[in-house]
Amino acid sequence: MSAVPEPAAETVVMKFGGSSVADPEKIRHVARRLVQARERGVRVVSTVSAMGKTTDSLLELASQVSPHPHPRELDMLLSTGERVACALVAMAVHDLGQEAVSFTGSQAGILTDSVHTRAKIRQITPVRVLQALDDGRIVLVAGFQGFSRDTMDVTTLGRGAGDLTAVALAATLGAACEIYSDVPGVFTADPRLVPDARKLETVSYEEMLEMAASGARVLALRAVELARGHDVPIHARSTFSEEPGTWVQDVAGMEEPIISAVTHSEDEVLFTLRGVPDRPGVAAAIFEAVAGEHVSVDTILQNAVHGSAELSFSVPREDVVATRKALDTAQESIGAIEIEEVGDLGKVSLIGAGMRSHPGVAAQMFRTLADEGINLRLISTSPIKITCLVGSDEVEGAVVALHRRFLSGDAASGRSE
Ligand code: ASP
Ligand code: MG
Numbered sequence: 163m164s165a166v167p168e169p170a171a172e173t174v175v176m177k178f179g180g181s182s183v184a185d186p187e188k189i190r191h192v193a194r195r196l197v198q199a200r201e202r203g204v205r206v207v208s209t210v211s212a213m214g215k216t217t218d219s220l221l222e223l224a225s226q227v228s229p230h231p232h233p234r235e236l237d238m239l240l241s242t243g244e245r246v247a248c249a250l251v252a253m254a255v256h257d258l259g260q261e262a263v264s265f266t267g268s269q270a271g272i273l274t275d276s277v278h279t280r281a282k283i284r285q286i287t288p289v290r291v292l293q294a295l296d297d298g299r300i301v302l303v304a305g306f307q308g309f310s311r312d313t314m315d316v317t318t319l320g321r322g323a324g325d326l327t328a329v330a331l332a333a334t335l336g337a338a339c340e341i342y343s344d345v346p347g348v349f350t351a352d353p354r355l356v357p358d359a360r361k362l363e364t365v366s367y368e369e370m371l372e373m374a375a376s377g378a379r380v381l382a383l384r385a386v387e388l389a390r391g392h393d394v395p396i397h398a399r400s401t402f403s404e405e406p407g408t409w410v411q412d413v414a415g416m417e418e419p420i421i422s423a424v425t426h427s428e429d430e431v432l433f434t435l436r437g438v439p440d441r442p443g444v445a446a447a448i449f450e451a452v453a454g455e456h457v458s459v460d461t462i463l464q465n466a467v468h469g470s471a472e473l474s475f476s477v478p479r480e481d482v483v484a485t486r487k488a489l490d491t492a493q494e495s496i497g498a499i500e501i502e503e504v505g506d507l508g509k510v511s512l513i514g515a516g517m518r519s520h521p522g523v524a525a526q527m528f529r530t531l532a533d534e535g536i537n538l539r540l541i542s543t544s545p546i547k548i549t550c551l552v553g554s555d556e557v558e559g560a561v562v563a564l565h566r567r568f569l570s571g572d573a574a575s576g577r578s579e
Contacts, residue, residue, distance in 0.1 A: 173205040173295065173337035177305065177328035181344045182401035183247045184214035192401065193254035195342075196300050200260055205295045207331055209305040210251055211324040212243025217306075233278035237307070237318045240279075241267070244304035244324070252302050263294050264302035267316070268309030272327065274317045276310035280456070281317035283308060283326070286334040303331060325385035333392035341381060346400040347408035348373070348380050351424040351565045355558050358570060362422060363406075366413040369422050369515050372547045375460070376511040377427030386410065413515075420523065421514035421568040426561050428554050429479040430507040432539060433489070436500040438464075438471040444496050445473065451492040455484035460509075461542040461549060474540060476507065476551060507539060508557035511549040512564060518545045530567045534559050 176196060183189050192210070200206045212220075220239050224231040231239075248264035255262035271288045274281035294301045305324035308317050319326055325341055332339035348370070351359040365373070367390035374383040380398050389396050389410065399407025438444055445464065452459055462475040477485050482503070489501055510531075517523050524541075527548055531538060536559065540551040552560055 171203060171205050173207065173335050174199060175328050175332040175335065175337045175339050176206060176208045177324060177339070177341045178208065178210045178251075178401060179324065179341075179343040180211040180214050180216065180247075182342055183210055183251065186250075188401075189213075189247070189250050190254045190257075192342075193251055193258055195401070196251070196255055196262075197258045197260050200300055205337075206300045207291060207295070207303060207335065207337065208251065208300065209303045209324060209327045209331060210244065210247045211305055212240075213247050213250075216243040216246070217321070234315055237278045237316050240318050241304065241307040241316050244306055248302040248304045252300075255300050255302075260300055261298060262300040262302060264304070265290060265294075266304050267307035267327070270301075270303040270331075272303075272308035272330070274308035274310055274319065276313040276315065276317065278315075279318055280320040281308055281310065283319065283330050286330060288331070288334055291331075291335070303327065320384070322382040323384065325382040326388060329385045329388045329392075329394055329396065332394045333388065338397070339389070339394050340397045340399060341385075342399055342401040343380065344401065345380060346403060346405060347398050348378065348410070348423070350422070350569045351561055352426065355426075355561050356424075356565045359565065360569075362408050364409045364411060364413055365422060366418070366515055367410060368546060369513055370410045372511070372513045372544065373423055373425050376509060376513070376547065376549060377425040378423070380408075381410065418515040420516035420520050421512055423513050424561050424564045424569065425511045425513060426508060426557050427478070428508040428557055430476045430509050430551060430554075431479055431482050431485075432474060432476050432504045432507055432551060433485060434502040434504070435473045435489070436470070436502070438473050438499050439496055440466050440469055440471045444471070447495050448473070448489070448492045451488040452485060454491070455481075455488040457481040457484050457488065461540055461551065463540060463542065476509070476540065479505070504539070506554045507551050508554040509549055509551055510557060510560040510564065511547055512568065513547045515546050517548075524548050526567065527564065530563050531560055534563045536560055 178192050252262040252264040270291050271286050273285045274283050291301050305327040306319050310317050347361045348365050349359040353359045370386045395411035459475045464473045536556045538550045542549050
């Protein structure tokens with residue numbers, strides 16, 4: 163992202179998700195928030211997602227017209243959702259007496275590669291954004307989209323990438339980054355499962371990355387990665403309240419909590435491959451094929467038994483078809499293997515940067531789950547995360563028990579032990 167000279171006044175990028183602009187009243191509410199910020203004297207750039215479930219509806223519409231929509235045309239179609247929302251917010255800002263202007267991703271100078279439906283941002287040249295800010299306007303930028311100079315076509319950045327647009331703009335403009343949604347921040351667990359889950363004041367980038375990768379839906383994974391890379395603190399907060407939310411930022415040097423959160427996801431499918439030839443290059447061939455289908459795999463486990471290897475990995479249910487296709491491709495080069503698929507699984511993860519320096523967390527986690535009678539299908543760890551694959555009907559009980567053990571009032575008071 164190209165550096166821009168520091169402006170005299172502070173700039174803020176305010177991102178609103180689809181549920182925050184779902185109807186005309188909400189759009190006017192967002193406009194009021196933008197105007198309030200402008201009246202405090204800051205330069206306001208806002209990126210807004212498509213209204214409500216618009217992107218889903220457009221995808222559905224495309225699939226009714228064509229079984230395999232042409233990717234370029236899909237991007238032409240999907241990019242309209244954000245444009246609609248931005249233009250409407252700009253109108254509502256005008257009615258409140260402030261100047262506003264909306265831009266498409268391309269007008270805002272968001273340049274991407276030319277991979278349709280999952281383009282990567284290469285660079286932002288925000289000439290028109292800066293000009294409009296200098297003119298005192300509130301600037302609306304359509305999220306989730308850009309423009310490829312190679313093909314001169316509109317691209318989209320992948321589902322949920324409105325957050326990515328916001329972080330990329332903040333990094334380029336040297337701006338603060340506020341991501342507004344219908345939840346008040348990042349919680350110690352999903353409050354729908356755990357009513358006494360607490361909102362976290364701060365979370366480190368690396369914890370947030372693990373949380374986003376293991377089921378927390380507050381922020382998109384790619385956006386957190388970009389924020390970490392460019393050191394852009396993110397303030398994740400509610401559209402509908404003034405209350406501070408959660409800061410996702412670099413907390414190095416601060417004393418880190420042992421456990422910050424329990425996350426979960428349902429609908430995992432476990433693939434187990436048996437009779438896999440035990441020689442160099444086989445795992446590479448399998449996972450190259452899987453990556454070729456754009457499936458991101460989690461929790462890979464391999465062990466060798468009697469001269470051949472057994473390999474297990476989990477994927478989200480929506481990636482099962484692509485995974486099967488990849489395994490067909492892989493078998494062309496490595497030969498036939500036995501493939502077993504187990505559905506009806508879910509993942510529960512404990513996340514905390516302080517885990518690194520506190521042995522024994524895994525044992526405590528397994529004991530807590532054992533006491534609930536929960537059987538663990540697969541375990542995987544990173545230095546700051548422990549994940550267990552369990553039956554999907556056991557996910558809720560596991561989350562509740564782990565939160566009680568590690569994060570509820572009593573457990574939390576012993577956190578710095
Ligand atoms: N509208 C896009 C989607 O739903 C991008 C976003 O909301 O972040 O995937
Ligand atoms: Mg959306």
